[in-house]
Amino acid sequence: MNVQHQNLWTGRVRSAPRSASTHWVLTCAPVTMVTSCDRTSAPVCVTIPDREPIKLCGGLSPGLMETNSSTVKLDYHTDDKGQSRGWSLDYRTQRVQCPVPGRVANGRVTPVLTEYFYRDYLHVRCDQGYKLMMEGEEIQSFFTMCVSSGRWHLSLPECHIIDCGEPEPLLNGAVTVLSGFQNQYRSVVQYHCNQPFYSPLGGVNVTFRCDADRQWRSTHDVISSPTCLPVCGQPTKLISGYQRIIGGSNAPHKTIPWQVMLSVGSGRGGGMVIADRWILTAAHVLVANGATVPPEDVRIYMGHNDVKTLKDTPVNASSLYIHPGYKNPDLLNYNNDIALMKLDQPITFDSSVMPLCLPAEGATYDTGVMGLVSGFGITINRGREVLTNRLKYVQLPVVDQETCSSSLSSIRRTRSDVPNLTENMFCAGVPEGSKDSCQGDSGSAFTLRENGRFYAAGIVSWGIECGKRGTYGVYTRVSNYLPWINNTIQNN
Template identity: 45%
Template sequence: MDRAVRLVGVLLFLWVCQTVASVLGTPATVPLFGDIRTPNYPKAYPASNRTVWELAVPKGFLLKLRFKYFDVEPSVDCHYDHVEVIYHTRVLGKFCGQKGSLIGRYPDREPIMSPGNSLKVIFQSDFSNQERHLGFLAHYQAIDIDECSLPTNKDEGPQCQHLCHNVVGGYFCSCHRGYQLQSDNSSCEVQCDGEVFREEQGVISSPLYPNAYPPTLSCRYQLRLERGFLVTLHFTGLFQVDHYKEKECPYDTLQIVIPGKDPQTYCGTKSPGTIETKSHSVDIIFRTDESGYSKGWRIEYSSKRVKCPMPVQFPNGKITPDFKEYRYRDYIKVRCNVGYKMMAHGHEITDFLSVCQNDGTWHLPLPQCHIVDCGVPLSLLNGRIEYSVGRESENVYQSVIKYHCNEPYYKIVPASTGEGNEFVCSARRKWEDANQNKVIPTCLPVCGKPHNPITKVQRILGGSTAPRGSFPWQVLLVSAGRAGAFLITDQWIMTAAHNIYPKHKEQRDSLQDLAQSIQIHLGDTNVEHLTYMPRLEIEGIFVHPGFQMGALQFNNDIALIKLRHRVTVNETVMPLCLPAAGSLYQPDVIGYVSGWGITEGYKLSNHLKYVALPVVDLRQCNNSIQSQKNSHKMAGIPQLTDNMFCAGRVEGGEDTCSGDSGGAFTLLREVEGGVEEFYAAGIVSWGVDCGKKGNYGVYTRVERYLSWIQQTIQGN
């Protein structure tokens, strides 16, 4: 029985909670919105029902109620079924009816706004609901209040004496500069001692300005700007501080205190005007006695950055940015002109930036722009340098040099990517030609143009002593005996292959061994003089691979010798040119041969001899050789091949002999500008009974070996 009673009590309590819908609670749990509805909604509400809703939202908000659906039995003045909306004791509305009903009061769609944060809603039905009216559905929500815009009423509005600030759910007060908010969070009192101003500009005025300032003030306004700023005080508007003529500023005073200067005291009605403090720190002290009605003062203060000195004139460079004046925090950059480098403290720098400091000085001194130096230009082997612009001791930007070879023995050849022999010291600190090429030209030896050509002296038949400088390519080669050779570059010598191998030796030495034993001399026409001169070191010997040493074999009789060091071309040393590909040796064309071979008395010559010989038709030469074979009745005469040609006179008397082997048979040719040069048409190779009537000398045809010569030189 007790258990049943307790159950009925619980159910009754739950029903009461449903019908009496209170939304009151603590601020932390008070909702910001919600819905209310009549009992049984959306079905017909019960008869004889009274339901009360106590609606509330957090403080600082207004409560807004809107009926989303409304259907309550209509009656005149809503006497029977009705809904009442009440704020405290004030009825905001009494509603009944339906949309479009002729009697009653329908709430329409306009919301009901509570003057505060709460509302009471009461629903009352009488003893019947025969037409099955459904009641209502309503939504409420919190609306933020702009307390600062409400009327200043002690009971209903804010009491901010100076400034009001609206925030969500409330408001707060603040005071003007120089005042302090009191404990009531609403009123303000003067508090002007120790206030600090750090902005670069602003306004400071006496309390209540332009109204009379309060009595017994002791104000200190402190201007504390960043170092590097200079404060200027501008007194604007009315200036009025109590004073008496009998004594200067005895009561109320305005004092300007600048560090390092005497304080300045002001009173009366004459404005101090504008004060340039030249300081970043200023104190404004205002003191008043207990009486007076003066209006006070107003200061608009501003500031300027400290000025740095103008940079001095900057030669060979540019300073940016270009300002009329530079102040604190400004910076300058420096750029040197093209062809100049930036130097600071004896070191080169790539960029420079200096900042104007707060004491009015630059944090770094200006650098200097020095002209760039390309250094000493590369020397030209067998040449010289001439300065067209500038001096040899400087080699600075835009200096101009010209390379010249030692003429007439060398000719200048530009680099493959170059242009000419003129070079300029560029801004890149390199010597460059017009195409920005840095590779200098080369001095190549002039070939075949002797200082004293034999064609200028009278020809002496039968062989004559060669004048000095007539055959500067002539080389004395000493192996097992005396032989000839000739210079074809400043490092390569050409000779007959059979000169390389000593005669009558069963065991042939290697070419490496022969390079140590063979002696090479050049630069003079006298053998005795030559032998006293240092021998030229040989780096390598290259015999044509088709040459076969034998009594009856002189085919491919050609060899090359590479010197370890290049020789200097001069009056007595000059290479001989090579023939052009496809050169034809016409019969009767005169060529010249020189050597230290056997003379008519069958003695070796101590002085260089030369002879002028005509080229002989190959068939005529071959017939001569066949005739010699028949007359000697022996097979010991070599075979004439297409790699050979003959020269000599049918009457004899002029020829090359033993000791001349390996020398050059030279011909003249015309080159550009009508200039003539000698070239190596042949190499003295072999012959039978030299100088006798009907016999001819045989020469290796150099033109047949141009490819082998080129490959050998380039490959070694």
């Protein structure tokens, strides 16, 4: 309160808080508003901000005067005789009060009080899984203050449920919503793979939940991200009977989906799909005159059993990897006859193209066990050797290593062009001949089946003639090269 006076004889002012949150309620004397006052009743001028000054004089109180202001100015004037009897004033203050705020759905308003006054603060926090929103925009925090007008300086925000956005798409799979709406908090989705060509990592379809941090979290303790792994060695159709390649029957479509036909220069070879970007074949198919052929000279075909149809959809290799131990300048040393080709684009597997499994560590090659060999190589047609236009297959037994070595020794007595048999090779065939792989089949797979899955036990490598009595086909023993295969794939 500001009191200004001249010759102030008497007056009474009770102290008041200096807080700007107060307003004044005054009781004054005199009471009569006049334009002039006698000597016994000097005028008092009351000035309230933003109002016209009020002049008071007389002997009676004017009653309550509510100022709604934190400051009031009083001017009291007397004449030079000092005959005025003065004035008295009583006042009281009242804090500005704001309305009790309403509720915020899915949120909390704090502090919770019965009354809110000037300069009180309110904070709003959303429940877990909800976000603060004002005028369509998300805000990180919110508070509002009770101002002198008796209002909150900001209206309360809203709490909207969060969403985690679209779940990541799954390569070779899809996602299904199990519960929730529009990917909102606590929504649950499940990833599943395109079976039977892909299976989920860990063998289970993984579910993910939208968490409060706006991330999709796996409900599985071990699997943190969904992954679809190719299913290997399980064609959607099986061959019911087995014939021979030379003069044998055509392979039904989709029964040998890992089969690859290679065209290298003017020659033909085979291979097998073992991963979405990797083909396994024989090293000698990709080596000419002691050097690896350029990748662009290799044309790769897969997905069909008919050569004419195959050639409509070639696949390109980006790089070739010959086993470093393969040295065969005179075509008499087929040791380490194994190679890998990396494709420039990954394959999406279906019933026409599926990978072949690799053998387990320590896989055995028991004598007499029957394996399946396939290829687009030479076959017999009306007594003539011709390149087939259809994929052929034959079932052959694994031959005892000593028996195979003895047969080669017998042939070596009359021929000098017989390669050596090593522990990195095995033989397959029948002593009476007529069943064998042949030229053009090189690089194709000799497969064994275990627990319902076919795996690459061998690679067609070399032989003495084709289907001749007393001779056997020789195959690269794939199980001996698992470290090299895995390291090459992982490092490239």
